[in-house]
Structures are given as C-alpha cells and as structure tokens.
C-alpha cells in the first residue's frame with residue numbers, strides 16, 4: 001500500500017512541485033493550502049507523514065503542528081517542517097511545537113526524499129504491529145426505539161475526544177445514524193458488505209469511512225430498504241471489525257434491536273456489550289430473553305452492561321432497583337429523559353454531548369464512556385477477545 005503524505009503549503013506552485021516529485025517516487029499525495037484544511041485532512045485521511053510549511057496566513061505551521069499534537073487522532077503522525085526561514089530559533093520553535101524534522105527551502109529533492117524515507121522507516125518501526133488491539137463494544141436494543149443509536153453515538157463522541165474511535169452502523173436498510181448526524185451519503189457498510197470477504201481490506205474500508213465535524217469517524221448504513229436484502233456474510237462483517245481494530249483504539253457497533261443471525265455472530269467479536277433497556281414490562285422481558293440467549297452464546301456476565309434509558313418522565317415506569325431485580329443484573333448506567341434536547345440535537349445533526357455538553361444526559365453519556373474505557377482497560381490482556 002502506498003504511503004500517504006500530506007503536503008501543507010499556501011503556495012500552490014510549491015505544493016505542485018513537491019507533490020509531483022513525491023508522487024513519482026510512489027507516494028500517495030494529499031494537499032492542503034491552509035492550516036484549517038490541513039487539520040481536517042489529517043484527521044479524516046490519516047496520512048503517514050505531514051510536510052508542513054511554516055509561513056502561512058491565518059494559522060502558521062507552528063500552530064498547526066501544536067494542534068496536530070494535541071489531537072489524539074493525529075498526534076502520532078510524523079511532521080517535517082518545511083520553510084524558507086533559516087534561523088536557529090525557528091528550528092527550535094518547530095521542534096518545540098512537536099515537529100520531527102526540519103528542512104529549509106530551497107531543498108535539494110534528493111535530500112527531501114531521503115529525509116522522508118528515514119522518517120517513514122522510523123515511524124513504521126515504532127508503529128504497533130498490525131494486530132487487532134482495539135476494544136470492541138456493541139450496542140444492542142432490547143426493543144426497537146429504546147434509544148440505542150443515541151446512546152452509541154454519544155458514547156462514541158465522548159470516547160473520540162480521548163482516542164481514535166470508530167462507530168459502525170450495523171443495520172443495512174435501517175441505518176439512522178447517518179441521518180441523525182446530518183450525512184447524505186451513508187452507503188459505506190453496504191459497499192463493503194457486498195464485496196467478497198477477500199476484497200475487504202483496510203484500504204477499501206478507509207475509503208468508506210466518513211468523519212463528522214466533531215471528529216467521530218463512522219461507517220454508515222442507509223435506510224434504503226434495498227440494503228435489507230443484502231446477503232451479508234458473517235465473515236465479511238467480522239473482517240470489517242478486525243481491520244478496524246488495527247487502525248482505531250475503540251470500535252463501536254450499533255447493532256440495532258434484538259438478536260438475529262448477524263448480531264448473534266457479531267456478539268462473539270465483542271469485548272463488552274451494552275444492552276439498552278427501557279423501564280417498562282415489555283422492554284424488560286425482552287431484555288431478559290436476550291440476556292439468556294447471550295449467555296448461551298458464551299458471553300460472560302462481566303462483559304454485559306445494561307443501560308436503562310428513560311425516554312419519558314413517568315411515575316408509572318418501573319424503578320431501576322426493580323428493573324435490576326427483574327434482570328438479575330446491575331445497571332451500569334441510567335439515562336434521564338431529555339426529549340427536547342434529543343430532538344434538537346438530532347435536528348442539528350450533532351450528538352447531545354457536543355450539542356449541550358453541560359446537560360445532565362451529556363454527563364451521563366460521558367461518564368458511561370469513561371467507565372467503559374476504564375473497565376475494559378483494566379481487564380485488558382485478561383479476558384479480552386477470549
């Protein structure tokens with residue numbers, strides 16, 4: 001696979017010149033002509049290396065460098081600062097901002113090429129081996145409409161503030177995640193799952209990932225009924241997850257409601273399962289059935305989390321203590337009703353935790369995300385993927 005290099009320069013001629021030269025050497029080239037564009041391309045395209053000009057209007061290279069280093073999604077990408085400045089102080093400023101190397105213009109093409117080669121080789125040897133190390137968390141509704149997608153999307157948004165996170169909408173034909181986040185194109189999963197398993201590679205998957213402006217990365221399904229008819233091979237679905245584990249720290253799956261052939265298969269891939277339940281008789285008894293079934297599939301109690309979602313305020317609802325008794329399982333979290341906020345956030349195309357970060361539900365989602373990360377990390381190495 002060709003390595004991707006992002007070149008950032010406000011001078012179009014110099015972009016073209018360096019770009020063409022590196023393209024000839026077999027690299028895939030991405031270009032940005034200002035700082036903002038550089039940050040968003042770095043996030044969405046994950047280049048293997050960034051060549052960064054220092055003197056740019058609006059945001060200079062130092063600032064771009066600092067921001068890349070602060071963002072969990074981009075902090076490990078090697079950066080070569082490239083500039084007309086030759087003063088020692090400028091180099092120091094570049095290294096302080098987080099650059100890995102520094103080159104002054106004009107540079108001999110051979111020198112640039114050899115520095116790039118050296119840095120790429122160094123970063124490849126430091127990179128984790130391509131095994132799937134990421135954590136996989138599935139979100140399953142006890143019943144349709146329980147708030148599963150809302151829960152998955154908010155937990156994903158909270159997690160992606162700390163580490164690379166990908167959320168997959170595993171519901172071809174009934175995908176609503178893309179719509180809830182304002183995406184028009186949402187056929188990524190269908191494109192992948194209609195391929196033979198051998199063709200599902202990291203490269204192919206990366207082409208189908210979309211990035212929300214909040215930084216959450218997504219693999220979407222559409223709500224076109226046609227997608228429901230796709231003949232999905234469980235192996236193909238597993239391949240998508242395995243590959244994603246090599247490029248992300250957390251892989252979250254919106255599995256929709258109830259068990260079916262595909263979700264029963266996917267459950268075996270999970271480190272943790274979140275079962276979304278509403279505090280009413282029907283939802284609770286469906287949850288009980290699902291719990292029994294999941295345990296038969298070999299998932300231990302320790303990996304099952306129940307989240308009680310109160311979508312409506314009602315004194316007739318079953319109190320959480322009673323829900324725990326009915327299910328024979330503790331609640332990991334309880335989400336408060338927030339009908340207006342949920343509606344407004346969906347209209348705006350944003351997860352609640354970003355739309356109104358100080359709200360009660362936003363705190364509940366964030367706390368759940370933290371707890372899941374902590375819990376999973378604490379058993380890492382032990383029960384993971386066993």
Ligand SMILES: Nc1ncnc2c1ncn2[C@@H]1O[C@H](COP(=O)(O)OP(=O)(O)OP(=O)(O)O)[C@@H](O)[C@H]1O
Nearest residue numbers: 141144145146147148149150311336337338339342
């Ligand atoms: N805590 C909450 N309070 C009030 N309304 C909520 C809450 N969480 C989600 N909702 C709303 O409930 C509705 C259903 O939510 P969502 O689409 O997340 O459910 P779902 O279980 O994924 O549904 P489906 O079975 O269709 O996939 C949405 O209108 C959503 O905005």
Ligand SMILES: [Mg+2]
Nearest residue numbers: 148149176256
């Ligand atoms: Mg849903």
